[in-house]
Amino acid sequence: MPTRLSDLAKRLGLDQSTVSRALRDDPRVKAGTRSLIRKTAEELGYRPNLAARALAEGKSRTVWFVIPSLGQPVDREPAEKAGPRLLELGYDLLLAQHYGNLDVYRRVLGRIAAGGADGAVVIPHPASDGEAEAVLLQRGIPMVYLDRRVAGVPVPVVTTDNAAATALLLESLIVASGRGEPSIGTVVIGFSPEANDVERSRAAAAEVTAARFALAVLRGTELRDSRDLPLSGLGAAYILASSERRVGEIRDLLGRGKGGAPTRIFAGTFDSWKGPTDGYGRVAVAVQDFAAMAERAVALIVDALEGRIDPRRPALAGSEAYELPLAELRTIL
Known part of the structure; x- marks a missing residue:
């Protein structure tokens, strides 16, 4: 027969309420008493009735x-x-x-x-x-x-400081593009501001950062609608995207710049990158905590x-x- 709470209390010579509180680690029961009760419960094979506890x-x-x-x-x-x-x-x-x-x-x-x-x-x-x-x-x-x-x-919402993270991500790629490579001329934003507040925050931060460096801005949706954008003359393009799939789509389109000349791409995304890295000047990932x-x-x-x-x-x-x-x-x- 399973050991009941009353059996455990009788064995210890304590009230059932005290034993119950101790098993819930209630600080109102002294630490030494809680330790003794837990040890005795283990010895007797006591298992609490969770349904009864929830009801009580x-x-x-x-x-x-x-x-x-x-x-x-x-x-x-x-x-x-x-x-x-x-x-x-x-x-x-x-x-x-x-x-x-x-x-x-x-x-x-x-x-x-x-x-x-x-x-x-x-x-x-x-x-x-x-x-x-x-x-x-x-x-x-x-x-x-x-x-x-x-x-x-x-x-309340627990989230990342998305504006600061996006600015840091974009700045790291702008700096990388100036090390022996053509400088970035355009920031391509792969976020969807209409989707949610995270996407809006990231898109807005990308625009502000691009303006600070006097860079042109294009939306990912604009790229999907036009396959003949004059990007090759800009030297390098930076892509900010929220998924590897979007990065791949925009990379393919950027490779079709005017005259067919490929555009150097510096890519940034959040949390993970599972796609190939060939053809990119830099790939950076902002990892959320x-x-x-x-x-x-x-x-x-x-x-x-x-x-x-x-x-x-x-x-x-x-x-x-x-x-x-x-x-x-x-x-x-």
């Missing part, structure tokens, strides 16, 4: 990570880093993917609002109107956006769950942006 506490002690997919580093790596930290703090991480499907995204948030989790860290769907998030906030369920936010929703992002998001959620922050107050249910520096600027060519 009114908590599931779970935090959901809601992400688009496992395909991109920004989607999967913060969840990988957050899981062990949540376990240390007594919470389990559940992972939900919405696959870019708005209906699935809303359904997942609806399940959280219905009591499926105590809190949530969310990479939002770009088309969300904020209604599903509003239900969570009305019910006092802590929520933190990761990477980007939904406009008008009073939820996913460990720091996960740590900050977990701290915000757990502080709210443990009562250190009221999820209904602006301290958490506000619109703060926690913008973190890059982990590194990596040159792979």
Whole structure:
């Protein structure tokens, strides 16, 4: 017969409430007593009834990570880093993917609002109107956006300082282009400002940096619409892109400059580069600090769950942006 909490308390000569608190690592129980209780529980093979605990506490002690997919580093790596930290703090991480499907995204948030989790860290769907998030906030369920936010929703976001990171990335390539190579004449922006606030921030920073160096600016969409741009006479072009696929597309188009002469390309992107590097003058990768992002998001959620922050107050249910520096600027060519 399994050992019950009452059996453990009787063996130790303590109240069940004291034993229960000690097993949850409650600091109100002295450290020595907590250690003795945990040791005795292990000896007796005691396993807590998680369903009963959740019912008694009114908590599931779970935090959901809601992400688009496992395909991109920004989607999967913060969840990988957050899981062990949540376990240390007594919470389990559940992972939900919405696959870019708005209906699935809303359904997942609806399940959280219905009591499926105590809190949530969310990479939002770009088309969300904020209604599903509003239900969570009305019910006092802590929520933190990761990477980007939904406009008008009073939820904090943990992200990278995208403007500073983009400027650093572009400047590194401009400097590299002047070392024995033709200087950069044009900045090609492969971001989609209409997509989300991260893309907008990066595109705006690229434009500002290009203007500071008196460089021409072209959008990636403009390149896809025109295959005869007079770029070859500019010496070198810099491409700022958010995925290897876009870099490849624009590189192919740039190679078709006036007269068929190839254009020297210096490429920059975020997080990873999986494509070939042949034909580039330089390839640089701005690596976001996913460990720091996960740590900050977990701290915000757990502080709210443990009562250190009221999820209904602006301290958490506000619109703060926690913008973190890059982990590194990596040159792979």
